[in-house]
Amino acid sequence: MNLSEYHQNIEQVWLKIEECLEQQDCDVDCDIHGSVFTITFADRSQVVVNKQEPLLELWLASKAGGFHFSFKEDNWITTDGKLFWQCLEQACHTHGEKVSFS
Known part of the structure; x- marks a missing residue:
């Protein structure tokens, strides 16, 4: 993946997060500042999702934990096999919102 593809991919991830949270009437606020996407709960x-451009990674941080994802085989995945969307669902649940990103 080149840098342009990386940024396009991340923009699609952020758009999907916002759309899913809106469609499922979650009580959250989403904010993007530069390379950081923040979901603020009631x-x-x-939950913070941010670009790590030098590594071409996507990072996720919440009270459920922190994870680093690389793009492999059409998925954002950790080195131990955790998928981004599953980790984000778990993070949102830990913060009080049941949401599906599938």
Whole structure:
């Protein structure tokens, strides 16, 4: 994946997150500042998804934990096989919102 493809892929990820949260009427606010996408929940806790351009990675941080994802075989995946969308669902659930990104 080249840098342009990386940025396009991340933009699609961020768009999907916003659309899914809206469609499922989640009580959250989404905000993008530069390379950081933040989901803020009703209790003011946050999930942060950010670009790591030098590594061509996607990072996820929440009170459920922190993860680094690389793009392999059409999926954002950790070195130990965790998929981004599953980790994001779990993070949102930990923060009080049941949501599906499938």
